[in-house]
Amino acid sequence: MTIYLNDAEAKLIGLDEIIAQCRCRCPQGNRLKTNRHFYGPADKKPLQQEFDAIEALMALLKASPQEVIAAQRLLSQLRELRGSLHGLESERLLDETEFFELKRAISIFNQLAERKQLLEAAKVCLTVLEEAQNLLDPAGSGAQGFHIYSAYSAKLSELRKEKLELEIQLEAQSGEARQHLLKKRNLCCAKEDEEEERVRRELGIRLLHWLPELRANLEACGQLDFRLARAELALKWQARKPETVDTGEPAELTAAWHPMVQASLKKSGAAFTPHSLQIKKGSTIITGANMGGKSIALQTCFLSLALTQLAYFPPCEALKTPLYDFLSFSAGESGNFNLGLSSFGMEAIRIRDDFRRSQQKRGLVVMDEPCRGTNPNEATAIVQALCQAYGASQSSLLIATHYKVLPGRGLHFYRIKGIRQTDMDKLRTATVLQDSELIRQIQALMDFELEEVDGSQHTPSAAIQIAELLGMDPNLIQTMQALWQEEKWQK
Amino acid sequence: MRAYVTNEAEVNVDGLTSESQFLQLARLEGLSSLALVGLSKNSGKTTTLNHLIRAWQQAGTPRPLALTSIGRDGEEEDVVSGQPKPRLYVYSGTYLATARSSLNRCDALLDILALSGIRTNFGEVAICKVLSSGYVELAGPSQASDLLECERLLREQDSSGFFVVDGSLSRRAQAGGGLTQGLILAVGAVTSANPEDLAETTAHALSLLSVPALEATTSEYVQNLLVSEPCLRVIALPQANDSPAKMLSLPSLVGQAKAIAGLLDGKLKTLMLRGALTDSICKSLLAEKHFQDLTLAVEDGTRLFISPGMLRKLLQKGIQLAALYPLSVRLICLNPFKADGSPADRTALLKALRSISSIPVEDFGPTLI
Known part of the structure; x- marks a missing residue:
């Protein structure tokens, strides 16, 4: 079940260019767009659901454009997370930037989940992941950034305090005493690294618990994004x-x-x-x-x-x-x-x-x-x-x-x-015009x-007449007409 | 080369300028951005940046520093000579734009605030805030447009930040391009331990870095053109104001001398070239009979890679150099150590360098870490 079309024909029809006008905001939405799922006779129901969602989103876009813009701003901050989620699943040690990305994604899910009207129109469901959010923001400050927080481990907290003290002492020391302090600092940094690694591993294991919800939410965001993009395009075209x-x-x-x-x-x-x-x-x-x-x-x-x-x-x-x-x-x-x-x-x-x-x-x-x-x-x-x-x-x-x-x-x-x-x-009696203008007039x-x-x-034909209008040699036209009449008569 | 020491006594030796005078000498107050450029490899750029960071911290400047680099810098060892290289030590409150793989090589505690979407050989550039002081490795983007994006993202965190771009290991890579207002030049005895030779090379570099601003009306016209058509590489402006400008959109200037020459008709006032202007391009242009008595403009002085001989030939043909974004060289920092780590004659080098311009020339010594 598909569309048979070679590259030249796709270009001729403009299908790629038209689809490019449908602007998704997040990688998940873009993936759905690029996949070009073809709805065949057995897909009547899911296709109808898509159409119903697009229609409802068109109404929402008209009634509350700001609501949609805010949601799209959130969607545009979502990143490709397949690698990190696969990492979680295979219990690979994630790095801090991956935890940062997951924290952002969870925050986006939770913010989007509050937009009930939008989700209802788009016919998508998002699971609120409050506990997961708390895990990645242990102070509950709502800060967007991420680092391996001292709150994760008393040992880490102690090591960081020790490092800070050493740095203060370093500012005031020189010579051998300074060398000694630098060595101590290096040792402290190595222990900090080790503890951070342990915390990262633990965080990964704890986040694994929400893997199905994370995947489902990303899928839902992709659907929301793609449906919104198609609703925008439909509005632009005034399509029904x-x-x-x-x-x-x-x-x-x-x-x-x-x-x-x-x-x-x-x-x-x-x-x-x-x-x-x-x-x-x-x-x-x-x-x-x-x-x-x-x-x-x-x-x-x-x-x-x-x-x-x-x-x-x-x-x-x-x-x-x-x-x-x-x-x-x-x-x-x-x-x-x-x-x-x-x-x-x-x-x-x-x-x-x-x-x-x-x-x-x-x-x-x-x-x-x-x-x-x-x-x-x-x-x-x-x-x-x-x-x-x-x-x-x-x-x-x-x-x-x-x-x-x-x-x-x-x-x-x-x-x-x-x-x-x-x-x-009428055109035959018109004054002499340039070729391009003549074609335009025809x-x-x-x-x-x-x-x-x-x-x-x-079968209607006006080829000889158009050739005549475009100034073809009169003798040639005459011969063409004579032969054409003969052909018709013979048929 | 001893770019950093742990003994304070080695820092406070005669003839060295105190680090506390760094900001005063460089007059950075009115600037929002600065580029650090080295005359050659191992000219002491990272040491200079360390001095700037320490001076900034000691002065208690309320504006945070926002640091990035062109490409990667801050390796522990020089990949060519095997000599130890200075590391970058930053204080809490500093912002950084550096690649993901470099984050693993930082021992400062960093809060990741954003991911830029800018890809480098060392991974995507992350925007971070230093939460607790320590060593960092900077690996920023190499494209001018990506550096601009880094600046935008850093300013999103704190609009008052002082944006500092550390040039790459390659000589004077595109640190300017309208990206920064001020510039600090690091000059080392690595280039030459002979005072006269070093002064001559530095004087030539300064004459290129400090090329004057393009005439205001023309500059505004060109800047507007570049905003509307960012792919433009060549703009030829005729003497007659009512004649239209001729333009070329090219992927780069390399190997395009013939195409550029095609725009020369003897009636040009200004020829603006976007990209690196090399001896090879100039040589091809000089062979054209209409290439004379005009202004040859580049984005800024860091785009000029021409030899003293070529500069002379251009001047003889009545070619005046100008910059769309003029740079203000604020300070020249001397590193008096040779490539093998042995010291050159600091006093003689300082004297020779001070004779070539009114820009302050100082040796702040190695960084204390």
């Missing part, structure tokens, strides 16, 4: 809680958007057109003109569904989805020269593996223009066959293609609305919205 539906039901995305693409468009003064669509069992085919944003639509949908199964609120107005056994995204392979494999070879392997998986499990397979570099006649056959095969399976295929796919059982069609002919004509006229169609219409 996703709904999980039964296996076999369609996934339904309403006004899904891509945070990174949106941010990049915003910089250039453009707006992102949110996508809404249903992904039923079978094949969902997205068609549309060049520059219509099919790839972005696929990436946006995949991102939202992947984030949902990783227990994040997706950037959508609403999302309902069954929990898939696996998710796969392939953007077409570019080949691997190091391995000496061709582009199509790599792509065929990927298609093969996805299909095999989809026969055994219920997955969502997303393909962005497969076989784009293949002979168009063969490619059309491959894509048609894939759509039909997935159409008859328990899995879902979401595919963007320029190749004609004929309607059939289990096949559903969407298309990007594209540019209206009247708008295209994009501005493009309607990126998805609309459901029945699949009987011809």
